[in-house]
Amino acid sequence: MSLPTTVSMDGLPERITIYEVGARDGLQNEKAVVPTEVKAEFVRRLLASGLETVETTSFVPPSWIPQLADAPALLEQLGEAGTGVRRPVLVPNERGLDNALAAGVGAIAIFGSATETFARKNLNRSVEESIxxxxxxxxxxxxAGMWVRAYVSMCFGDPWEGEVPVEQVVDVSKRLMDLGCDQLSIGDTIGVGTAGHVVRLLDALQDKGIGVESTAVHFHDTYGQALSNTIAALQQGITVVDASTGGLGGCPYAKSATGNLATEDLVWACEGLGIETGVNLSTLVETSTWMATQLGRPSPSRVVRALAQTDSKENA
Incomplete structure (x- = not known):
């Protein structure tokens, strides 16, 4: 497999942590039910590629997201591979937490919103009520000794409310972090953000005491800006980036939200910049190709498609 020429740039971290969301965020919007056995194999293959942090599933009511109704069965199949602080699960409320505790997981994520409309649509509560x-x-x-992450969605724009003031995002973010969360993930749920907006928000968070060391970024690629926004965030000192193998994902409550930043695209860029990820790109591409076969459609990842074409020509 060909890799990019490595040419480093000043102001970038030497290493980043990829927070893999493909097994949860990537699959939650699939129309067809993905068998539990396939999900478990997907997680195992992700781990085998070198990804250390993999968000496995979500303990939400089946009526909310039927695709993730098999969370207990999935974690039972994964065994020790599905527990620990490197295997977070999403929980919306105390009942979800009870299920996570019963499953023996060591890390959870909560999912807040920077806007009132999305909070109502996603959690059936106002921002105040959700907090x-x-x-x-x-x-x-x-x-219970768990590691806790706080997602904040609609940080760069909302399909119902339009532009979202930076101050509004910072206020919700700070209130969630003040609960005692270990990490904040700021999400561009509908993919409308651009690099300058990213820098502005990170600076505003820093001014309120939420430093880059406790912040992650989560970009969707609706307008093709996910990777450029990520590089801008890395230049600001961010070292945790959410990504989804194969670019899978979306949001069941925001139809304009397309796929996440593809993990392969992120790893390719980092390889070229000399940033360590710990991920074997060849193994990851094989995993993405396998999962695309399970889903019955090509991978959205540009890197996966490009490498597949290259391999086909070389084998011709």
């Missing part, structure tokens, strides 16, 4: 709902979840999780 109140998350408060005992975080408290109990920390008491």
């Amino acid at each position: 109140a709902m998350f408060t005992p979840v975080v408290e109990r999780a920390r008491e």
Whole structure:
């Protein structure tokens, strides 16, 4: 497999952590039900590629996201590979936390919104009510020794409300982090953000005491900006980047949200910049190609498609 020429740039980290969301965020919007056995194999292949942090599933009511209704069965199949602080699961409320604790997981994520409309559509609660709902979840999780992440969605734009003021995003982010969360992930749920906007938001978070060391970025590629936004974030000192193998994903409550930043595209860029990820790109591409076969459609990842074409020509 060909790799890019490595040419480093000043102001970038030597190493980043990829927070892999393909098994949860990537599959939650699939129309066809993906068998539990396939999901478990997907997670195992992701881990074998060198990805250390993999968000495996979500303990949400089956009526919300039927695709993830098999969370307990999936974690049972994964065994020790599905637990620990490197295997977070998403939980929306205390019932979800109870299920996560029963499954023996060591890390959870809560999912807030920077806008009122999306909070209502996603959680059937206002922003204020959702924070109140998350408060005992975080408290109990920390008491149990869990690592806790806070997602904030619609940080760069909302399909119903339009532009989202930076100050509004910062306020919600700070309130969630003040609950006792270990990490904040700022999400461009509908992919409308651009690099300058990313820098502006990260600076504003820093001014409120939420530093880059506790912040991750989560970009969708609706307008082809996910990778450029990520590089801008890395230049600001970010070292944790959310990505989805094969570029899978979307949001069941925001139809304009297309796929996540493809993990392969991120790894290719990092290879070219001399940034260590710990990921074997060849193994990851094989995993993505395998998963695309399971889903019955080509991988959206540009790197996967390009390398597949290259391999076909070389083998011709």
